[in-house]
Amino acid sequence: MALVIVLVVLVVVLLVSGGLVLSTRTRRRGSSLPGAGAPPVVGEKAPPASPSARSGPAIAPAAPVAAATVDAAPAEAESPALAEPLTRPALRDRLGRARGFLSGYLDGVRARKGVDEGTFEQLEEALILADVGITTTTRILNDLRAKVRSGAVSSSDSSALLEALQADLVSMFDGDVGTLAFGEGDGPTVWLFVGVNGVGKTTTIGKLALRETKAGGTVVLAAGDTFRAAAGEQLESWAERAGARTVRGADGADPSSVIFDAVQHAASRGARLVLADTAGRLHTKVNLMDELRKVRRVAERLPGQLTEVLLVLDATTGQNGVVQARQFTEAVGVTGIVLTKLDGTAKGGVVLAIRSELGLPIKLVGVGEGPADLVPFDPAEFVAALFG
Amino acid sequence: MFDTLTDRFDAILTRLRGRGRLGDAEVSEVLREIRVALLEADVNLAVAQDLIERIRLRCSGAELAKYLTPAQQVIKVVNEELTATLGGEALKITYASKPPTVVLLAGLQGSGKTTASAKLAQWFRQQGRHPYLIGADLQRPAAVEQLRVLGAEINVGVFSEPTDPVTVSRRGLAEAERLGRDVVIVDTAGRLAIDRELMDEVRRVSLTVHPDYTFFVVDAMTGQDAVQTAEAFHQALQLDGIILTKVDGDARGGAALSVKQVVGRPIAFLSTGERIADFEIFHPDRLASRILGMGDVLSLIEKAEREYDEEVAGQALERLQSGRFSLDDFLDQLRQIKKMGPLTGLLSMMPGIPKEMRDAKVDERDIGKVEAIICSMTALERADPSVLDGSRRLRIAHGSGTSTTEVNNLLRQFKEMQKMIRGVGPMAKLAGAGRPGNKAKSAKGNRKKVKGGRVTPSTKGLGPPR
Numbered sequence: 001m002a003l004v005i006v007l008v009v010l011v012v013v014l015l016v017s018g019g020l021v022l023s024t025r026t027r028r029r030g031s032s033l034p035g036a037g038a039p040p041v042v043g044e045k046a047p048p049a050s051p052s053a054r055s056g057p058a059i060a061p062a063a064p065v066a067a068a069t070v071d072a073a074p075a076e077a078e079s080p081a082l083a084e085p086l087t088r089p090a091l092r093d094r095l096g097r098a099r100g101f102l103s104g105y106l107d108g109v110r111a112r113k114g115v116d117e118g119t120f121e122q123l124e125e126a127l128i129l130a131d132v133g134i135t136t137t138t139r140i141l142n143d144l145r146a147k148v149r150s151g152a153v154s155s156s157d158s159s160a161l162l163e164a165l166q167a168d169l170v171s172m173f174d175g176d177v178g179t180l181a182f183g184e185g186d187g188p189t190v191w192l193f194v195g196v197n198g199v200g201k202t203t204t205i206g207k208l209a210l211r212e213t214k215a216g217g218t219v220v221l222a223a224g225d226t227f228r229a230a231a232g233e234q235l236e237s238w239a240e241r242a243g244a245r246t247v248r249g250a251d252g253a254d255p256s257s258v259i260f261d262a263v264q265h266a267a268s269r270g271a272r273l274v275l276a277d278t279a280g281r282l283h284t285k286v287n288l289m290d291e292l293r294k295v296r297r298v299a300e301r302l303p304g305q306l307t308e309v310l311l312v313l314d315a316t317t318g319q320n321g322v323v324q325a326r327q328f329t330e331a332v333g334v335t336g337i338v339l340t341k342l343d344g345t346a347k348g349g350v351v352l353a354i355r356s357e358l359g360l361p362i363k364l365v366g367v368g369e370g371p372a373d374l375v376p377f378d379p380a381e382f383v384a385a386l387f388g
Numbered sequence: 389m390f391d392t393l394t395d396r397f398d399a400i401l402t403r404l405r406g407r408g409r410l411g412d413a414e415v416s417e418v419l420r421e422i423r424v425a426l427l428e429a430d431v432n433l434a435v436a437q438d439l440i441e442r443i444r445l446r447c448s449g450a451e452l453a454k455y456l457t458p459a460q461q462v463i464k465v466v467n468e469e470l471t472a473t474l475g476g477e478a479l480k481i482t483y484a485s486k487p488p489t490v491v492l493l494a495g496l497q498g499s500g501k502t503t504a505s506a507k508l509a510q511w512f513r514q515q516g517r518h519p520y521l522i523g524a525d526l527q528r529p530a531a532v533e534q535l536r537v538l539g540a541e542i543n544v545g546v547f548s549e550p551t552d553p554v555t556v557s558r559r560g561l562a563e564a565e566r567l568g569r570d571v572v573i574v575d576t577a578g579r580l581a582i583d584r585e586l587m588d589e590v591r592r593v594s595l596t597v598h599p600d601y602t603f604f605v606v607d608a609m610t611g612q613d614a615v616q617t618a619e620a621f622h623q624a625l626q627l628d629g630i631i632l633t634k635v636d637g638d639a640r641g642g643a644a645l646s647v648k649q650v651v652g653r654p655i656a657f658l659s660t661g662e663r664i665a666d667f668e669i670f671h672p673d674r675l676a677s678r679i680l681g682m683g684d685v686l687s688l689i690e691k692a693e694r695e696y697d698e699e700v701a702g703q704a705l706e707r708l709q710s711g712r713f714s715l716d717d718f719l720d721q722l723r724q725i726k727k728m729g730p731l732t733g734l735l736s737m738m739p740g741i742p743k744e745m746r747d748a749k750v751d752e753r754d755i756g757k758v759e760a761i762i763c764s765m766t767a768l769e770r771a772d773p774s775v776l777d778g779s780r781r782l783r784i785a786h787g788s789g790t791s792t793t794e795v796n797n798l799l800r801q802f803k804e805m806q807k808m809i810r811g812v813g814p815m816a817k818l819a820g821a822g823r824p825g826n827k828a829k830s831a832k833g834n835r836k837k838v839k840g841g842r843v844t845p846s847t848k849g850l851g852p853p854r
Contacts, residue, residue: 128433131613198607
């Protein structure tokens, strides 16, 4: 707390001695200069009288959701009509379109007969471009170099090297299987979804709701995103598709109370599963992470059985993914990761670092905006797709 | 956002500063470390290599031998090359001669287009324009609804209908013209760059509305893929600029460096928070300085101008100059600073703050506690804290919901700060000398002129006035 004082004084001294006084005297109204002294900003408006941790107008980027119109969906293996049985497209097929550029590097590696430092440079480039990160890449390749030096891997056969690398990467996932846990007791199982803004929490919940209702259970969706404009509507439209109920609160309501209500509702109806959505939040925001801690505490209260806290992570995220995973885990104890948007060109290599540094298993992979575009994580398939 | 790059550079450059001559070997070592720093910050591999090579060329042993302090020269070169990569000058919006000016937003799913649309509308309104929003994202459930709610918040009309994006855009544009709006912002659905159908669709939207500006909206935490996606969108749409979102996170922001370099279009705006107001024009020169730990004082001052009450600021100057700064003064200033957003954000814009301070996890709740404690004091106590005995402190602790330890800490720390302020007084006097009364300003508000005599290291060479 002493720090606050020091910092505030520093800021004041700087601002004031830095000529602030003069500048404020000449504050303009409605200037044509970009970013210049503006009329009172909208954000100053009084927040809705509620315990929500945020103030001001509700804005957060939209989370991707399936096509409202079927013909907008990507061309590949799709089951647009919900009446059809859900197909589980193989990860490899979904990633087919996106593989191109990385396999180029590896073709280059294969083309070289032997294994030399040049080979390793190419591998390093390939892994970095896949967002594996320089630290993890260096470690992986050093291990591989050691194997070549010791003769465990042939130094004259680049294909063998690639195979060894692939095997190493798969082993980093240590036999993870993408199953989500259900509770043993009588009450409904609760799965809580967390993550930063725009990663695909709501969409993932929608897809899961469909999967689980198809599997025969009753599912209740908790609209715990009480902040973003129209978040409840978005979730509800997914619920309709899946034949699940949604429990919503007023805009700006306390997310914990919405989730509590949802669990109560699920228990009274004998529903099997509650999927709890939360608002996207940057892990750097102390008050929002506090809010999330409270949400978790409420979610684990009986009659609900909180068995999964899933961090939804966008595959296009770079090294910040590790920070996100660390911070969210520290705050609410993440049990697994859902890696979304892997149908794009991003490789999602950051999950390797997350797995090795934090031990967090990847449970599910999102491969599109359609309701069927969710598959269990398979390490071998993931690594193979990484390499084409 | 760029904090970690700054830290790495800090470390590298501090080591450099002590050295006299720098041979090629040392320079190579430094460049290797800079490369690692850039990659860890998600700067695209090719962009990082390119930047390193440009720096290397200008920092050969022979080159550096010309300078008395070669380390300073390296720092200067790194700063210049970084600034060049980030884009040189800020984007200036020029409006269509025949209104409306059309702005199209495109990007991946979840990048923040809908939010940015609203923010952009608000920003145009602040520039004196009359914006209109078109909700052409018919893909995501409730996307249009979201835009309508935002539009209502900022009092900007939103047009949409459940037809198809091309039709919506065309009809929306017609409606905007009918209503006499002079800026139209078209929000589109998120789409993958490799989705041929959807890329065709957005191309058709573009051909329908003939945008004056097409902005690619990209998330600041994007990794190596930023470049590929940006290139693809650029090929399809001829981008005019980039809007970088979620900049208030701690993502290292390498994507910003990379996209600009590879696409060749400037980063136009930064979305810096969840409030609609958290939106600013991007200043590459300021960001380069910030990365290098040289602070971003201009942004800080702009923020302060928007939020700081001018009378209170005036008081602060007087008090500082006189070397007397009481708890009351502190409270007044604290309240102003609270309006400016999170303290850590402000800190990252200040020059010369040591890494430990910038990194310090400031619990924003502490600000509330400090406020509560001071408010629980009587006017006498605030004016003269020496009267605070045990029982008074206890009363204050109870009144503010804190502990006597915390009250004690605050008082002790404040006393230290007062000492420091007494030292600052004379300096502030010098700085403020001859200032009050100089109210002359050109119509355009030439900010640089106003700050004329105040040339701190971080304002030097920061580009032309806007």
